[in-house]
Amino acid sequence: MRVKEVADIAGVSVRTLHHYDEIGLLTPEKTTNAGYRVYSDEDLERLQQILFYKELGFPLKKIKSILQDPSFDRKEALEWHRRILLEKRRRLEQMLSLVEQTLQQEKGEITMTNEEKFQGFDFTANPYEEEARKRWGDEAVDRSKARVEEMSENQQQAMAEEMNAIYQKLAGLRRLSPSSPEAQTAIAEWYKLLNTFGNYSLEMFKGLGQMYVEDERFTKNIDSFGEGLAFFMRDAMEIYADRQK
Known part of the structure; x- marks a missing residue:
């Protein structure tokens, strides 16, 4: 054609x-x-x-990188697209229902309770948990969640600050080769930190890095520290995992 x-x-x-x-x-x-x-x-x-x-908001540069990755699998990608789009549809239908009910209240047709006014919003769910369970099983995810829940609020805050500090450090190194000593030292810190509340094998660590670029939610959050950071971390994590075997 x-x-x-x-x-x-x-x-x-x-x-x-x-x-x-x-x-x-x-x-x-x-x-x-x-x-x-x-x-x-x-x-x-x-x-x-x-x-x-x-359609999912990926920039062309990232699409090219994903499609050129030797590990790219079209069937897996399509299944991932379906999951993401179904979730988006569910959220949109929920929000549309809330808007329609709110309009009915504005017209005086119904009266909503305070709880009903916010039933379409959900900021408590972990958007990555379902994907993690599919990849690594319920036991590994439940174990990680339990460790976090055992921490005090101050400990969780300290851990979050440490995670952000490593993200910032890696963002400052992302122009270097992911195999550079500086990048590998920083990514080793990331591996160590993740294992304070999880139980990541080297293969899981490597797979997590791949999720950073396959899942737009991961990519968006990580790249907020610096454009291209998700791909840099993916490559650095893969190198680290392979070297430690």
């Missing part, structure tokens, strides 16, 4: 497809002698994956 046909099917502009080609995100399999781009079925599958990530 040529670029105009692909643009029409995918609902994107020809200019967008040209841009994806220019930055190496989606380079068509073939180009005719006249210079026309020709897209294969595999190219269309890659475009679909790009648009899935784009």
Whole structure:
């Protein structure tokens, strides 16, 4: 298929497809002698994956990094997209219901209790817990939660401050190679800290780093300390885990 046909099917502009080609995100399999781009079925599958990530708010640079990762698995990615989108749909339906009830109250049709006014909001749930349970099992997650719950409020605050300090340290090193002595020393501190309330094997530590870039919630939070930090930590954690084996 040529670029105009692909643009029409995918609902994107020809200019967008040209841009994806220019930055190496989606380079068509073939180009005719006249210079026309020709897209294969595999190219269309890659475009679909790009648009899935784009819909979830991923910047193009991160999408490219994810798709070029040798460990990228299309089926796993699609299952992840489905989980995230179902959760977003659930939250949106909950919020929509709350808005509709609030409008009814404004019109005098119903009276809401104070509890009902806030039933659509939930800031207490850990958005990463379900994913962690799927990857490492209930026992490992429950053990980590129990250790945190055993801490006093002051201890939890101190731990949070220490975590933020390491994030800031790593953010200051992210322009270096993740294999550099400075980066590896800092990531070793991260591994040690995580094991004060968890029981992370080297493989789990390595897998956690991968979650930092696969899950946009992780990426957004970590990159608030410095753009690109999530990917830097992923690479540093992988190197550290492999070296310690």
